[in-house]
Amino acid sequence: MQTIFWSRRRLLASLAAVTAVAAAPLAWTPVARAAETATPDPLTLPNTDRAKVVKAWMTGGRATKAAAADALFGTDADIQRSSPKHCRR
Numbered sequence: 001m002q003t004i005f006w007s008r009r010r011l012l013a014s015l016a017a018v019t020a021v022a023a024a025p026l027a028w029t030p031v032a033r034a035a036e037t038a039t040p041d042p043l044t045l046p047n048t049d050r051a052k053v054v055k056a057w058m059t060g061g062r063a064t065k066a067a068a069a070d071a072l073f074g075t076d077a078d079i080q081r082s083s084p085k086h087c088r089r
Contacts (some may be wrong), residue, residue, distance in 0.1 A: 049079050 045051035047055060053088070057068035070081035 053079055053082055 043055055045055055053068050053071050057065050057072065060068065067082055071078045
């Protein structure tokens with residue numbers, strides 16, 4: 001019976017080959033990525049004067065929020081008066 005001598009080089013080469021074969025399927029799998037879709041606008045509102053005042057209230061500063069809140073608690077005439085198309089720019 002012949003005894004095979006396993007040198008350090010042969011042992012490390014065999015171990016490297018086994019590791020490469022075991023890791024090969026992991027290297028060929030595609031990387032999971034999120035789908036590239038456009039994110040919807042969180043401020044999507046209908047095209048009405050009241051919605052424009054709500055959007056101004058959501059995105060405006062202190063003065064804009066105060067004026068928009070007063071208009072939203074008021075009547076439709078208040079909404080018409082404080083609608084962004086009637087405001088100075």
